[in-house]
Amino acid sequence: MNQRTKPSSPATERTRSAGAVAARTGVGDRFSSWLDHHREMWRESWVRFFAAPMSSGMTALVIAIALALPAALQLGLANFQRAVAGWDGQPQVSVFLHKRAQESAVTSFADDLRGDPLVAEVTYISPEQALAEFQQASGLGDALLGMDTNPLPAVLLVRPKGSDSAALEALAQRLRESALTDSVVLDMAWVQRLANLTELGRRMSLGLAFLLALGVLLVVVNSIRLHIENRRQEILVVKLVGATDAFVRRPFLYTGLVYGLVGGLIAWLLVSIGVWLLAGPVSGLANLYGSGFELDGPGITYLFGLGGGAALLGLTGAWLAVARHISAIQPR
Structure with missing residues (x-):
């Protein structure tokens, strides 16, 4: 005699379905765990x-x-x-003038240089000032006092605005071409x-x-x-x-x-x-x-x-x- 299988009750179905459950971890939980x-x-x-x-x-x-x-x-x-x-980080051009140059011509020459757009500053040093500075710096004041004439020329110290080598060389060459100048020294070696x-x-x-x-x-x-x-x-x-x-x-x-x-x-x-x-x-x-x-x-x-x-x-x-x-x- 065959026995009919009894249908499972709802409680039994819930019990069977309550096995291993895969839990999903949220993004916030993962970030919190990582932190x-x-x-x-x-x-x-x-x-x-x-x-x-x-x-x-x-x-x-x-x-x-x-x-x-x-x-x-x-x-x-x-x-x-x-x-x-x-320190003075700009190069300097020393313009040594002829001893026979007239003071008025030198003053006019210095004023023209001050108006040059490539020149920042021009300082005039007379022969007397140059001799006094040399006496103080060298310590040969007594020996120089016995000289009949002042051997030092007047000097113009020209301060360029820039430090470009080509422009400075061009300025020095232009100064050398003046009839008032005896020699021109471009002092930028120490800056370099x-x-x-x-x-x-x-x-x-x-x-x-x-x-x-x-x-x-x-x-x-x-x-x-x-x-x-x-x-x-x-x-x-x-x-x-x-x-x-x-x-x-x-x-x-x-x-x-x-x-x-x-x-x-x-x-x-x-x-x-x-x-x-x-x-x-x-x-x-x-x-x-x-x-x-x-x-x-x-x-x-x-x-x-x-x-x-x-x-x-x-x-x-x-x-x-x-x-x-x-x-x-x-x-x-």
């Missing part, structure tokens, strides 16, 4: 840094020394440019030397900064590689349970960031101490030359520049190390 993990890795990086103060401090100190050298050179170059900013010296210092600082930044990258890469090897088993476990490479590399990226940031702050401190040690002697030397020049130390701009640049270098070095080694660690 929480970043915060956790940031805190953990600092904890790991201070958990091994000797090794972490040595790594940060190496980074700091590598960054302090080009930073100090760049700061010294900036102070040098500020020190020479008060100063400009070349400044450019040399700038390029040296850039080259040194590039080489030492490369050294910082190598230091961070080696340090992060050691961290990865020390946590190799931990990486295998988290990958075995489904962790992505982005999840695994995040703590190492923050570790490199912390190394760089601390190294940049120490570099700023080293440069500040160096400026403090040199400020007194430099100020005393400037006073001997009648100048009120004082060294400028690394301000808040240097602090953010060194800290941010070093943190970026640390992050880049960590990324290079992680990209090479994390992918090679795979569970079997």
